[in-house]
Every structure is written in structure tokens, then in C-alpha cells.
Amino acid sequence: MSNHFIREVIVTTQSAEGQAHIAPMGVWEEDGLVTLAPFRPSRTLDNVLARSVAVVNACDDVRVFAGCLTGRHDWPLVAGTMAGTLRLQDAVSHQELELVRIDEDAQRPKLRCRVALEQAHRVFAGFNRARAAVLECAILASRLHMLPAEKIRNELAYLAIAIDKTAGPAEREAWGWLREKIDAHLAGTEGTPP
Numbered sequence: 001m002s003n004h005f006i007r008e009v010i011v012t013t014q015s016a017e018g019q020a021h022i023a024p025m026g027v028w029e030e031d032g033l034v035t036l037a038p039f040r041p042s043r044t045l046d047n048v049l050a051r052s053v054a055v056v057n058a059c060d061d062v063r064v065f066a067g068c069l070t071g072r073h074d075w076p077l078v079a080g081t082m083a084g085t086l087r088l089q090d091a092v093s094h095q096e097l098e099l100v101r102i103d104e105d106a107q108r109p110k111l112r113c114r115v116a117l118e119q120a121h122r123v124f125a126g127f128n129r130a131r132a133a134v135l136e137c138a139i140l141a142s143r144l145h146m147l148p149a150e151k152i153r154n155e156l157a158y159l160a161i162a163i164d165k166t167a168g169p170a171e172r173e174a175w176g177w178l179r180e181k182i183d184a185h186l187a188g189t190e191g192t193p194p
Contacts, residue, residue, distance in 0.1 A: 010025075014051060023042075033113055045111070049102075059092065062131045063170055066141075081117050136159055152182060156182065
């Protein structure tokens, strides 16, 4: 997977019973198909297998990424065009996907999807270093169980530079949520706060 251009997006799905699920995920395109690769077990995986559809949301509000990793899942959704799809209300753009093939794997199956619909909803305002830092911090927060404390501290120190220099209120809020989670993890593993 490392040789693919991976986009960090928000994937929205619904269970067979209609319960919405929002999850940050890296996706990539290969052979004309968008690939989702959720780990087992995963609500995203269960939902895509149940309904054979998913939505990839391009989102520039990093609070959604940080929120999903810190227990804040209540982001406004609206119905997509295809049956069984929901998209983020505030998405910059979205793609509605249809599952066409599953490449089975015991840990991380690859869900190969055709783009059935793609829509832009508003203008992308441009890149921001603080948003990129929050996104990297969110990825770090999702891997705490795999990383030594020293690496976590070093990454945080580097990412904090962009936050200090370029963050607005939304980025600072997202950063705060992630820092609470990471600080609690570090305190639990080392017995001392960072």
C-alpha cells in the first residue's frame, strides 16, 4: 500500500438497520477503483458489506478527524443521492461508492469500489500547516498502542510548531482533543503526564 497516493478522508456508511457511522480513513485509487481497507473488526467494514455502498468525504474541518478519534461522532450528515448513502453536510466534495470487489485478507480486506457519483459542494480555501499537523496528530493518536512514548513526544513537539504558528480556533480545538487523548495514554503507560 505504501506505493499509492493515499487521501485522508472521512468515510460515511450506514448499518443494515440505518445507523450512521463516520470514520477517518486513508483511501487510494487503483485500476480505476477507490480502495477502502478497514481493519477487522470494523463498523465501516460491516456496513459496506451489508449495503455495498459507502461515501468518501473530502473534509477540511480537522475537528471531524480529531473528533472521531476522541469520541465525538455527532457531525451533521445529509442524505446522498444513492440509496443507503449519507455524506457530511460540510464536505468540500464527496464520492458515492458502489462495492464491486473484495480482496479478502484476515486482518485488512480491500474493498474495491466504483465511483458512482462525485459532487463538489464548496470552494476549497487552500492548504494550512496547522490542519496538516492536526491530521498527522490524529493518525498518531490512532496508533498510540504501537508506538514508544519517546516517538510520540517527539512527533507532538514537531507538530506543535505548525499549530503555534498557523492554527485558527477550529484547529486549536481539534489539537486540544487529541492532546487530551495522547496525554492520558502517556500518563497511563508511564505514570507521569507528558
